Amino acid sequence: MAKPTPLSGFPEWLPDGRIVEQHVLDTLRHTFELHGFAGIETRAVEPLDQLLRKGETSKEVYVLSRLQEENSQIPDRQLGLHFDLTVPFARYVLENAGRIAFPFRRYQIQKVWRGERPQDGRFREFVQADIDIVGAGELPYHFEVEAPLVMAEALGALHEIGLPPVRILVNNRRVAEGFYRGVGLEDVEGVLRQIDKLDKIGPEKVSELLVTECGATDDQAKACLALASISGSDVGVIDEVRSLAESYGAVTELLETGLAELGALIAAAAQRAPGVVVADLKIARGLDYYTGSVYETVLVGHEQLGSVCSGGRYDTLASDGKNTYPGVGLSIGVSRLVSRLLSADLVQASRSVPSAVLVAVSSEEERATSDTVAAALRARDIPVEVAPSAARFGKQIKYADRRGIPFVWFPGSAGEDGVVGADQVKDIRSGDQVDADAASWAPPAEDRWPRVVPRG
Amino acid sequence: MAKPTPLSGFPEWLPDGRIVEQHVLDTLRHTFELHGFAGIETRAVEPLDQLLRKGETSKEVYVLSRLQEENSQIPDRQLGLHFDLTVPFARYVLENAGRIAFPFRRYQIQKVWRGERPQDGRFREFVQADIDIVGAGELPYHFEVEAPLVMAEALGALHEIGLPPVRILVNNRRVAEGFYRGVGLEDVEGVLRQIDKLDKIGPEKVSELLVTECGATDDQAKACLALASISGSDVGVIDEVRSLAESYGAVTELLETGLAELGALIAAAAQRAPGVVVADLKIARGLDYYTGSVYETVLVGHEQLGSVCSGGRYDTLASDGKNTYPGVGLSIGVSRLVSRLLSADLVQASRSVPSAVLVAVSSEEERATSDTVAAALRARDIPVEVAPSAARFGKQIKYADRRGIPFVWFPGSAGEDGVVGADQVKDIRSGDQVDADAASWAPPAEDRWPRVVPRG
Numbered sequence: 028m029a030k031p032t033p034l035s036g037f038p039e040w041l042p043d044g045r046i047v048e049q050h051v052l053d054t055l056r057h058t059f060e061l062h063g064f065a066g067i068e069t070r071a072v073e074p075l076d077q078l079l080r081k082g083e084t085s086k087e088v089y090v091l092s093r094l095q096e097e098n099s100q101i102p103d104r105q106l107g108l109h110f111d112l113t114v115p116f117a118r119y120v121l122e123n124a125g126r127i128a129f130p131f132r133r134y135q136i137q138k139v140w141r142g143e144r145p146q147d148g149r150f151r152e153f154v155q156a157d158i159d160i161v162g163a164g165e166l167p168y169h170f171e172v173e174a175p176l177v178m179a180e181a182l183g184a185l186h187e188i189g190l191p192p193v194r195i196l197v198n199n200r201r202v203a204e205g206f207y208r209g210v211g212l213e214d215v216e217g218v219l220r221q222i223d224k225l226d227k228i229g230p231e232k233v234s235e236l237l238v239t240e241c242g243a244t245d246d247q248a249k250a251c252l253a254l255a256s257i258s259g260s261d262v263g264v265i266d267e268v269r270s271l272a273e274s275y276g277a278v279t280e281l282l283e284t285g286l287a288e289l290g291a292l293i294a295a296a297a298q299r300a301p302g303v304v305v306a307d308l309k310i311a312r313g314l315d316y317y318t319g320s321v322y323e324t325v326l327v328g329h330e331q332l333g334s335v336c337s338g339g340r341y342d343t344l345a346s347d348g349k350n351t352y353p354g355v356g357l358s359i360g361v362s363r364l365v366s367r368l369l370s371a372d373l374v375q376a377s378r379s380v381p382s383a384v385l386v387a388v389s390s391e392e393e394r395a396t397s398d399t400v401a402a403a404l405r406a407r408d409i410p411v412e413v414a415p416s417a418a419r420f421g422k423q424i425k426y427a428d429r430r431g432i433p434f435v436w437f438p439g440s441a442g443e444d445g446v447v448g449a450d451q452v453k454d455i456r457s458g459d460q461v462d463a464d465a466a467s468w469a470p471p472a473e474d475r476w477p478r479v480v481p482r483g
Numbered sequence: 484m485a486k487p488t489p490l491s492g493f494p495e496w497l498p499d500g501r502i503v504e505q506h507v508l509d510t511l512r513h514t515f516e517l518h519g520f521a522g523i524e525t526r527a528v529e530p531l532d533q534l535l536r537k538g539e540t541s542k543e544v545y546v547l548s549r550l551q552e553e554n555s556q557i558p559d560r561q562l563g564l565h566f567d568l569t570v571p572f573a574r575y576v577l578e579n580a581g582r583i584a585f586p587f588r589r590y591q592i593q594k595v596w597r598g599e600r601p602q603d604g605r606f607r608e609f610v611q612a613d614i615d616i617v618g619a620g621e622l623p624y625h626f627e628v629e630a631p632l633v634m635a636e637a638l639g640a641l642h643e644i645g646l647p648p649v650r651i652l653v654n655n656r657r658v659a660e661g662f663y664r665g666v667g668l669e670d671v672e673g674v675l676r677q678i679d680k681l682d683k684i685g686p687e688k689v690s691e692l693l694v695t696e697c698g699a700t701d702d703q704a705k706a707c708l709a710l711a712s713i714s715g716s717d718v719g720v721i722d723e724v725r726s727l728a729e730s731y732g733a734v735t736e737l738l739e740t741g742l743a744e745l746g747a748l749i750a751a752a753a754q755r756a757p758g759v760v761v762a763d764l765k766i767a768r769g770l771d772y773y774t775g776s777v778y779e780t781v782l783v784g785h786e787q788l789g790s791v792c793s794g795g796r797y798d799t800l801a802s803d804g805k806n807t808y809p810g811v812g813l814s815i816g817v818s819r820l821v822s823r824l825l826s827a828d829l830v831q832a833s834r835s836v837p838s839a840v841l842v843a844v845s846s847e848e849e850r851a852t853s854d855t856v857a858a859a860l861r862a863r864d865i866p867v868e869v870a871p872s873a874a875r876f877g878k879q880i881k882y883a884d885r886r887g888i889p890f891v892w893f894p895g896s897a898g899e900d901g902v903v904g905a906d907q908v909k910d911i912r913s914g915d916q917v918d919a920d921a922a923s924w925a926p927p928a929e930d931r932w933p934r935v936v937p938r939g
């Protein structure tokens with residue numbers, strides 16, 4: 028077999044990169060669980076007809092077939108790999124509605140697949156970490172405040188390993204819809220679709236499109252762009268929107284509802300996650316199922332990477348015709364985060380293996396002695412490996428050094444008088460070597476497990 | 484959308500089942516890391532030609548295609564989902580050979596897919612947890628002793644949650660090959676293939692097949708069956724095999740090498756994992772790439788479930804023509820274990836959500852007070868959620884009870900005199916309610932996180 032080459036769009040990490048990714052995953056999971064979210068996993072596949080319910084994503088789906096399918100007598104229902112965790116979660120909620128308690132708070136951390144052209148930060152296989160809160164029939168607004176604040180805390184907990192600060196941009200569909208209808212534009216989805224292009228093509232082109240595609244007058248287009256230009260992290264932004272609407276005679280009940288909601292979110296965020304949440308009236312989110320709050324998140328200084336955590340409120344996450352399940356949630360693009368952390372040298376693992384200690388082996392005949400030391404240390408939760416061969420000690424120390432293992436343990440050996448000397452442990456970074464007892468010695472807490480730290 | 488139905492062979496757990504699975508995964512990972520294994524993940528897909536190198540598995544492979552592939556100008560190299568973690572690991576080793584240090588100790592816990600007919604304990608999508616140790620050029624025998632003992636420890640650590648004891652059955656290919664050649668049978672693979680059927684079709688039919696398929700005489704067939712009938716957990720088993728071989732004049736150098744190896748494993752296991760490892764001379768493992776030790780594992784009392792942890796030594800895990808990488812490893816069928824734990828009611832989670840505390844909400848106006856209490860508790864690593872609505876307290880307590888949340892917190896409210904009373908926390912199991920301060924109160928350690936315990 029010739030040396031294989033990587034597949035574009037399917038990232039894999041070396042062991043030290045995986046330590047970083049695992050740390051990110053553990054941190055997210057811990058924050059989600061602190062907030063009472065229950066973890067679930069769903070299967071990787073869904074029936075193709077379910078995946079294709081939203082036509083626009085059809086191009087991204089990987090379809091499965093079994094190699095011997097033509098010989099099979101009962102052909103499978105056609106299956107595809109899920110491209111997000113929302114579609115499977117909606118199905119899971121319907122399938123298990125009688126067995127889960129609502130409102131249902133769940134997190135889900137899994138790989139998803141999209142057959143798109145790979146780019147920087149855009150993969151064909153990647154990990155998402157989602158939280159959602161789903162109600163049966165109803166879901167109070169306060170969950171739209173809570174969800175992004177949980178994500179602010181989760182991403183904030185990664186700041187200590189070197190993740191840049193995040194900025195969560197929020198908007199509210201009711202504000203946009205109330206405003207557009209107030210200025211006389213009824214094609215709300217159409218307008219949102221054009222506004223969504225602002226960052227890509229700029230205000231002039233969007234203005235043209237609003238006129239040509241959505242039937243807006245120049246004045247209406249101007250109003251939409253004026254709304255989209257408003258942003259800010261305190262409740263003053265609410266007054267700014269209302270003033271703009273008043274100047275166009277565009278204050279509607281829906282707008283007021285939306286502004287009250289957005290104001291509540293901004294006020295709570297200012298208190299609970301100061302400086303993180305910013306109202307940004309141009310955030311549209313391409314997907315048409317959002318009905319209330321919408322969220323996007325950028326890494327400060329890495330805005331061109333795109334959103335690393337997005338989501339919103341949807342009145343109908345799932346429905347079986349009889350019952351409707353509204354939800355609110357956000358999804359972190361973990362692979363996008365981790366690949367940037369690694370490629371931009373923002374972060375590093377303190378070593379590439381879990382072992383804090385390498386137990387040296389004096390001779391193959393005495394390997395059992397080293398195994399006994401290792402077992403004694405592991406019994407006190409210290410990660411240990413035993414040297415692979417009874418090479419000269421210099422070579423065994425080099426083995427540890429190459430992997431970043433900080434300590435090498437030397438079992439005591441019998442002297443010429445037959446008396447067995449004390450075990451010794453060497454900190455190979457400082458060279459310090461001291462007598463030690465495997466029943467009581469422990470490494471400093473910061474050396475026990477690999478740490479993930481900002482790269483100096 | 485009508486209520487969806489499960490897909491056969493694609494297991495999913497409810498939140499309390501997922502807590503059990505997560506506990507199993509965490510326990511395995513922790514044991515692997517204590518032994519210095521570095522975690523990696525590989526992509527879910529491999530080029531189809533790599534997956535099909537061993538022809539016999541071809542029927543199991545799920546092949547991917549992109550829905551719009553015919554429109555694509557550059558067709559993808561055909562990809563399939565991996566059906567185990569060994570093939571991807573071998574590819575990973577070759578791809579990164581210059582960047583990883585050998586011997587390389589890695590664990591890998593991921594889903595795999597096989598398009599087989601689902602049965603009890605046999606799925607189309609399931610989780611495997613693998614450890615392997617891979618050398619560059621050489622790999623000393625002591626790793627063949629170590630690997631199953633790590634798995635014995637990992638599976639033993641699950642005994643406290645209700646996993647039945649395991650029995651690891653070991654054999655050595657050199658013993659079998661040395662013996663078969665000693666009695667004059669040269670078609671070693673053919674004989675192994677028939678011996679592998681013993682449990683399914685019994686000794687008489689196997690004997691017939693040895694004669695008709697492998698050209699054995701009745702006496703040779705009898706010798707093979709006699710070897711296969713030997714088992715035991717102490718080194719006496721080694722003498723038993725040697726005596727048998729002597730009685731057939733079948734002692735070969737290869738047999739002696741194999742017996743020395745097998746004896747070393749049994750001796751070490753008797754000391755380090757008493758009663759767990761059993762030499763069983765009929766263990767053949769269907770796969771032909773094993774070259775030394777082979778392992779299978781049964782749950783005591785659930786033997787009909789099949790092996791839950793299998794593996795062996797292979798002299799050529801990977802090779803790029805210039806370098807060869809021998810390895811030894813085992814793979815735990817995590818989904819098979821977890822599904823049995825759940826379906827046989829062996830185990831349960833102490834609750835279905837992470838939250839140890841539900842903070843009650845007196846009125847929607849006072850929700851911020853409850854949020855503040857929750858934040859104070861979380862800051863001290865206590866998992867908390869806030870009540871979804873300001874319903875009457877009886878209903879809020881019922882919300883906690885339904886999820887198994889043990890404590891409900893009542894923020895102090897202002898009395899008629901305007902003085903705010905102390906917060907109180909209620910253990911809803913006992914009904915005890917006491918004054919409490921969110922800056923210092925903590926639940927008993929056993930209530931802080933959900934526990935997984937044997938079902939009473």
